[in-house]
Amino acid sequence: MVKENILKKVEKTIENYRLLEKDDKVLVGFSGGKDSVCLLYILYLLKEKYNLSLIAFHLNHLIRGKEAYQDEVFCKEFCQKLNIPLIIKRRNVKKYAQKNKLSLEEAGHKLRYYYYEKIAQKENCQKIALAHTASDNVETILLSLISGKGLKRISGILPKNNNIVRPLIDLTAEEVLNFLKENNLTYREDSSNKDLKIPRNYLRNVVIPYLKKLNPKIEKTFRQITELLAWENEYLEKETKKILNSVIKKEKKEILINKENFKNLPLAIKRRVVKEILPNLNFSQIERIVKLPEKPIGKKINLENNLIVYNEYQNLRIFSSDKKISKIFKIKLNKINYFKEINLKLTCQVINIEKIKKFNYNNCEYFDKNDIHLPLFIRFRKEGDFISIKNGKKKLKKLFIDMKIPQKIRDQLPLLCDRKGILWILGVYRAYRGFIKKKTKKVLKVKILKWQNPIYQN
Amino acid sequence: MVKENILKKVEKTIENYRLLEKDDKVLVGFSGGKDSVCLLYILYLLKEKYNLSLIAFHLNHLIRGKEAYQDEVFCKEFCQKLNIPLIIKRRNVKKYAQKNKLSLEEAGHKLRYYYYEKIAQKENCQKIALAHTASDNVETILLSLISGKGLKRISGILPKNNNIVRPLIDLTAEEVLNFLKENNLTYREDSSNKDLKIPRNYLRNVVIPYLKKLNPKIEKTFRQITELLAWENEYLEKETKKILNSVIKKEKKEILINKENFKNLPLAIKRRVVKEILPNLNFSQIERIVKLPEKPIGKKINLENNLIVYNEYQNLRIFSSDKKISKIFKIKLNKINYFKEINLKLTCQVINIEKIKKFNYNNCEYFDKNDIHLPLFIRFRKEGDFISIKNGKKKLKKLFIDMKIPQKIRDQLPLLCDRKGILWILGVYRAYRGFIKKKTKKVLKVKILKWQNPIYQN
Incomplete structure (x- = not known):
């Protein structure tokens, strides 16, 4: 019963967002955790219906010692049972993180997506299927809301990004567990998921259970919010790009914002114009630039990386300050x-x-x-x-x-x-x-x- | 020191958002709670600088028996000390809520705003000052995010809405308390603020302390988000209204959406067009209408209140079903x-x-x-x-x-x-x-x- 309903729900997601087409070759991200076991098994069940070819990919992060190798073995055996070819890569994510000054999570994320694209290309896969659920989406929205990274938008996980598809995006963590139980599927537990120092785990295990008391269907609510915000964001981005050329002029390494044209833009678009030119600025910096045309001529704003925004008579001039370095x-x-x-x-x-x-x-x-x-x-x-x-x-x-x-x-x-x-x-x-x-x-x-x-x- | 800094911060908010002008007559919402005591006292301190005339207004909700009358007395004495005229109204909010099928919070809110506007008009006040803080804004954003009311936007509290101004909107609850302490100001505690059955109190006392561990400056972050979303929302609303007349046609009690023109709109604007016409629909209903033009001719959607949306050759026709009522x-x-x-x-x-x-x-x-x-x-x-x-x-x-x-x-x-x-x-x-x-x-x-x-x- 659970199996039937959940399978139907996933099929509806697939149809709704056109995640899969007949004869697709699909690369499936496969950690061996509960979500990816659920995904791989569901795609296995839908294989005939869509005439899919499936390949699984497992990245051994080499982080949790013996545990990581046991994960690898589990993945091998699971795929063998379903007769799904499995590609395994081993990368020292810890080293990669240190070298590139990333958190472990960021490093793992970057490496996985690197391999997804690389292998999909090599193996001629039309789609890359990942196991993100509606519960992951709740965490992601809250994280982006709370992170305080200034102008970064509140953004959730989309069912589809180019060739990346997420058939489980309408399932909750509970539904995944029910499905696994009903189908007698085992999976590997990642011990680091219990580490509450990781913000995502803290939200999942500490904060969200409280929020669910206010709204038990928070996953559905947040899925709708993701849908709305993603499309509104896309619209605003397009509108900004449309008018960008009438407002800015690129001169070698300088960018000029025409003050007359800029002044007439709605505030929301002004902010997005500045963000388009200087994507790394935070909220306060963008606000200062947006307000600069009203300040006296000659006023300048110093940003990081020696960037300067200068209020000229006709333009805001953005350029590198080329500061002399006297140190030896x-x-x-x-x-x-x-x-x-x-x-x-x-x-x-x-x-x-x-x-x-x-x-x-x-x-x-x-x-x-x-x-x-x-x-x-x-x-x-x-x-x-x-x-x-x-x-x-x-x-x-x-x-x-x-x-x-x-x-x-x-x-x-x-x-x-x-x-x-x-x-x-x-x-x-x-x-x-x-x-x-x-x-x-x-x-x-x-x-x-x-x-x-x-x-x-x- | 605290006093100086917090006063400066409020002044900056007032200047930034142009909340007050010289010679304004200001009606101040005054419950006697910590926030409104802080607001009234700060406006009292700024009285000379802006040459303000102040009137306070207290609504006795008649809910908490003796406590409510003690609040009233406190407000009277406080205003007498500062020589600020005080208007008091007594309304049975509980009865009003029952009669109008509102929660106590909604009823109180509605009545207070009713009196704010009414008294402001009668007393010729240019501004109505309310004591919302950045901490209230965090609660409001989370509430609107979690509430699951479909297409309702994630929206916070703005520093200014027409004649309503909120000079404390950049202060946190902690800053308010510090200011009161430093100035030896007493205030009334509303015992219902401890009732965790009220979602806002639950968020304030249970959930937000956890979120602050992830981002201790969550108030500032959420203020920035409010700013961004409010202006983007305003922009999207304006864009929608601009194109509305080229898409819809009103025919007596029917509304026609021109399918050809509607189809070419970006999805974000499509949703907002439907919301503009039928503001009470939820997310799923709007999605169904947005997708209706692609369905077979003759397909119809039944909504509440006998409303029907009908897929015709050229138009979506929205009309009342005029169902015969046979009941006696x-x-x-x-x-x-x-x-x-x-x-x-x-x-x-x-x-x-x-x-x-x-x-x-x-x-x-x-x-x-x-x-x-x-x-x-x-x-x-x-x-x-x-x-x-x-x-x-x-x-x-x-x-x-x-x-x-x-x-x-x-x-x-x-x-x-x-x-x-x-x-x-x-x-x-x-x-x-x-x-x-x-x-x-x-x-x-x-x-x-x-x-x-x-x-x-x-």
């Missing part, structure tokens, strides 16, 4: 040097020339160690700087003009120096001094590991 | 008869003719009791009905045609009858039978207390 960054040899403030990571190694099999000039430069006067450091240009060239030396200013390097970024190019002067304008031009010669024995190899070259940024 | 409603003499189903309230009294000083034909008819054959009842017309006229009798059908009464409403006119036939087509035509004569001693006086006459409705 000392380099340690044979270590990874990471200078956060300028987002630069590089290594300077001293090696014997025999060890270099092939000179690789991709983000690398090589210097005769004999011509180098330690210590090495990074600084930015100052008045009167020059660099050695073949027949003497050349003023940096002249060099930049000859190389047509834009005025704006000249102060942002890191200069690798030793005690005697500039060795390398990073990624742009190296000094003549220190070229590798026949008699060179020891080599200073400088390798840029991370740096956003402002010349190619545009 | 018996009338009790000398009592108020209220027939809910047909929304009719009337009295039929038998009185001595001497008691009638003046015949009043406004919603009344008079019959010679001697010509009446009890019992009286109300029914609706049926085939072959006739009514007595001066020279005999006339078919109702013929009468309606002669009187040019629209076909559609003929079945909706209640007929007052006795055992011998029709006495009065309510509000339209009375039988010749039973006219008051010289010899009439006892009179049947029929008085309509409540009825929406469909003829004059349009």
